[in-house]
Amino acid sequence: MPKNGRGKMPANNAPENQDSEEIMQKKKIFTGLSTVFATLLALVAGGTSIAYQYEGAINTFLDVQLTEIVQKDDGGEAVDTEYFKSDFGARNEANAKKLVEAGFDQTIQEEIEGAVLLKNENNALPLDKSSERISFFGHASVDPIHKGNSAGVDPMEGYRLNFSDAMRMSGFTLNEELVRHLEASPTTRAKSNYFWMDCTNATNGIADGEDKIEYYTPEIRQTWESERGGTAIMVLTRCGQENYDMLIDNVAGFVKGDGMMDPPKDQGHKTGRSSLALIDEEIAILEMIKEAKDAGYFDKFIVLLNTGNTMEVNWLDKYGVDACVYTGLIGGVGALGTAQLLAGEANFSGKSVDTYAYDSLSAPAVVNANENSPVYTNGDAVEAAVIGTQSPFADTGRYFTFQAEGIYVGYKYYETRYEDYVLGQGNADSTAGARSGMNEWNYNNEVSYPFGYGLSYTSFSQTLDDVKYNAETDKFEATVTVKNTGNVAGKSVIQLYAQTPYGEYERENLVEKSAIQLVGFDKTDMLEPGEDQTMTVEAERYLLASYDYTNAKTYILSEGDYYLAIGDDAHDALNNIICAKQPDAQGLVNVDGTAATGDADKTYKFTYDTLDDKTYSTTETGAEVTNRFDNCDLNYWVEGAGTYLSRQDWEGTYPVKLSNVTATADMIEILAGHNYTKPEGAPTVAEATEGFGTDSGLKLVDMRNISYDGSLEDIELWSKFINQLTFDEMLNVLDDAQGNAWAANEKIAAPAMKLGDGVDGPNGTSIGFPYEDTTGKYGSGKVDNASMCCFTGKAVLTGTFNRDLYAERGRLIGEFGLWGGKQMFWTLGVDYHKTPFGGRNFEYCSEDSNLSYMALVPEAIEMEKKGVICVAKHAAGNDQETIRIGIATFFNEQGWREGSLRASEGALRVADIKGYMQNYQRLGLESTMNSDAFNIDVCMDEWGFRGYAITDCTNARLDGYQGDYIDQLVSGTDGFCMTNAQIAKQTVLDYVNKTDDGSIVEYVVNAAKDYYYALSRSNAINGFDSNTEIIKLTPWWQTALTAAIVVTAVLTAGSVAMLTWTVIRNKKKEVK
Secondary structure: OOOOOOOOOOOOOHHHHHHHHHHHHHHHHHHHHHHHHHHHHHHHHHHHHHHHHOHHHHHHHHOOOOEEEEEOOOOOOOOOOOOOOOOOOOOOHHHHHHHHHHHHHHHHHHHHHHOEEEEEOOOOOOOOOOOOEEEEEOHHHOOOOOOOEOOOOOOOOOOOOOHHHHHHHOOOEEOHHHHHHHHOOOOOOOEEOOOOEEOOOOOOOOOOOOOOHHHOOHHHHHHHHOOOOOEEEEEEEEOOEOOEOOOOOOEOOOOOOOOOOOOOOOOOOEOOOOOOOOOHHHHHHHHHHHHHHHOOOOOEEEEEEEEOOOOOOOOOOOOOOOEEEEOOOOOOOOHHHHHHHHHOOOOOOOOOOOOEEOOHHHOHHHOOOHHHOOEOOOHHHHHHHHOOOOOOOOOOOOEEEEOOOOOOOOHHHHHHHHHHHHHOOOOOOOOOOOOOOOOOOOHHHHEEEOOOOOEOOOOEEEEEEEEEEEOOOOEEEEEEEEEEOOOOOEOOEEEEEEEOOOOHHHHHOOOOOOOOEEEEEEEOOOEOOOOEEEEEEEEEHHHHOEEEOOOOOEEEEOOEEEEEEEEOOHHHHHHHHHHHHOOOOOOOEOOOOOEOOOOHHHEEEEEEOOOEOOOOOEOOOOOEOOOOOHHHOHHHHOOOOOOOOOOOOHHHHOOOOOOOOOOOHHHHHHHHOOOOOOOOOOOOHHHHOOOOOOOOOOOHHHHOOOOOOOOHHHHHHHHHHHOOOOHHHHHHHOEOOOEEOOOOEOOOOEOOEEEEEOOOOOOOOEOOOOEEOOOOOOOOOEEOOOEOOOOOOHHHHHOOOOHHHHHHHHHHHHHHHHHHOOOEEEEEEOOOOOOOOOOOHHHOOOOOHHHHHHHHHHHHHHHHHOOOEEEEEOOOOOOOOOOOOOOEEEOOHHHHHHHHHHHHHHHHHHOOOOEEEOOOOEEOOEEHHHOHHHHHHHHHHHOOOOOEEEOOOOOOOOOOHHHOHHHHHHOOOOEEOOOHHHHHHHHHHHHHHHHOOOHHHHHHHHHHHHHHHHHHOOHHHOOOOOOEEEEEOOOHHHHHHHHHHHHHHHHHHHHHHHHHHHHHHHHHHHHO
16 A cells, blocks of 8 residues: 555544535534524514504404403492393393394395385386296305405305295206306406506406306307396496595596595596496396397396495386386395395385486586595695605695585485476576586486485375474474385385575575485384375474574574475475475476476474574583584685585576695695694693502492592592503503403503494404304305304495394394494494595485484484494595595585584584594695594583594505594594504603603593593493402413414524534534
């Protein structure tokens, strides 16, 4: 063997090389593991941080228990602590099933009594199950709108019935091949992503999806052409969504403004029609059906309007439609009610809650609203001063809307102009505001169906027997006898309307008067043919008062002649009044264009000899009712900037689009917000918080019957209760995260507050038991954990004109809350349909603020009887979704008080609910959230509201007007929606620590009192007495995340340690 240079044999290096390779392999493994585990640790830690920011929403979604009740035995006699009881008895599966099915029955009955028969000719309805084969058309027949796209519960799987499902279940014979063809259609409906309408995957751009005519191939046409006769039913749908109004000028294709809150841009695809008119695809299908009917393939043609917005129907005769039914949004199982109506197993009794205008663009409220909202000429300067850094959610401040229509919204415009047209006054016949192409304004050219309209399978007579004024209740009492004069059993709605004087004083002082307004209603029982019923319909005299914002600056009862009248609808009642006050009036017409005569016997006249400006100048609370919103009039800031519509001169005052308004420096300063300054002489924080944290032995349950401020003793008791908390603990009430666990407090035994959101059935409300309908009555399939029922759209419920159904909706929502452990629901839609294009119209009652005022009261009262805080939203004036973040809304005080405020007033003042949610829009230049005029002067002082006022979602902003927490707190706001990670609390703490402004402490105390006052009136106190304590629980998912962090941290540390040891070992070997 050869030797090396030193004469030695070469060494054997194989073991040494093998060890090095093994070390390097381990190094690679531990390097990889360290990287993986460190990455996992970062992801888990980061995810945990984010999860904690949204802990309220997660707790709501997972239905996590956050507090545990501990009952101490004091040896005394046991007391019943179930203060809010379920009408369905003990919590078990059988009773849970009864609750769910009560919800289903309510939904079906809402549809039966709220669907409106607009047209029924040629004996089209009812249908004969035994002989009529149904061919459905329109994608909505298999994919209807059950609920609006906003918060709210989706129908349970298996109980989400479309129209073809319901008709089949009801025993109708369907063209099943056509149904399957529609179900297989690739058509998709445009969906809101909450910031613009995303039509990328939608078949027809911004319109609700409809099949192209080419989809009806020759082969599929054979499915109805092979069998002559039968009935064609086409289902049409329209519905705005949160952050999305129906477009005033429909746009085909993807729609997006420059910013997320900007209106859609004109991309050259405008159709010249509004989105409430027919689109080309619908027209093609209607023409196809008409041709088939003319050829004898169909005997009848029926249209169903599955709409959340009032669609134009001026085309019914053109396409040979025999019958038209407004179904509205049908909820989960409401289509079963539609099927019963079409079969004649139930009778129509619903009435329209909106006017069906021939052209929706004829509404004066549309001129400066929605995508027509004007922009300041110096919009860039405004935006530079206003916009925050948290784009793209920022309020730009550059848009505003001018409500030149004043009180003339919906039928109050069309019917008032009709009277002036008939009586030849106010230039009512001018072309200003007339439908395009008309040489004058004429009622029958403008209105397809009036407010309060609806047909039946039978007929009724109504007689106004007597009217009395009850001074004790301050109400008029109209006695009305209704008789079923037809051949089918049915219910009849009594509609009581009023006309108040419009005289010299009103003209001189710009007090506008609608020629007709709804002031009362009721609904009969089911009347058999020949049967009659006498009922008393009440009308608050308050609703006959008008707001005089220029002279008396309060509500007035005018001098002159008043008329009360009954009628089949608003137009019919007005004809009766015109006949009574001017019997020789010429030109009265019915809605179908035929000559009308009116019936003076259906009216009652009374006279006030003097003007009364005292009766309603103060409220039950003793507060003065006077101008609060002068600075919300655009003319207050820019003289002569806009003109309000007046019946003195329809032509000269009809709204025009504003385009030359420049925001002044003062306006911009207010728009920029953050205007609160520390008052002189403010106490220090230490002085203001002296005595906080002093135990007085009071617990939340002890406060359940203590009035908010009914006596000095009660005020003092609440002060002692709240002062048990530290300032830091009080601050916990400010932040909402879809509920509030932070405000749970062991020392006052206050549990966490859990909530749900949505008008047609609040979300996140499961009742803890499975559900299955084994009979097939409501649907099929087993649901492991049954949820809140998805009810019909708000306009459907309102259109029943049935207070018992209003109350039952509230009772059942309260029951679901009770079973689901919810203490608060953001569920009462209190705005109104200012335009037919409103994105949230499906959440609100009607175009008539008076109807909203009356209809919401029974629902709210019954809900709170079950211990669920009924939160009204969005109070007040949430009139449009387009540019809703921060748009400045300008109006005069009469229009505002008799419109938006009136719609909210019934719930907040009359029903005395314990919560309301504000909206995003500005009232004038100040946001609703920091409007002293609205939150303090009106809600608290005039209306006597006592409870919890919360913002709409703040997106946890730190800038912009949504992040103006100090100003909002000072203006009566108690809570801040979705301020994750307690941003509001931290902002207030940072401010007081920086400024030592003890005056802020008072507002925090008020917020804490408002929160716990509302909570003490909820089912949160069920199971509590003075000996009850609570323990705050850590949510299981937080424990799981903490464990995940620990495990990944240990694994990371271990792998890093092994990697380090491997590297050191390798270096030692290298040294050797």
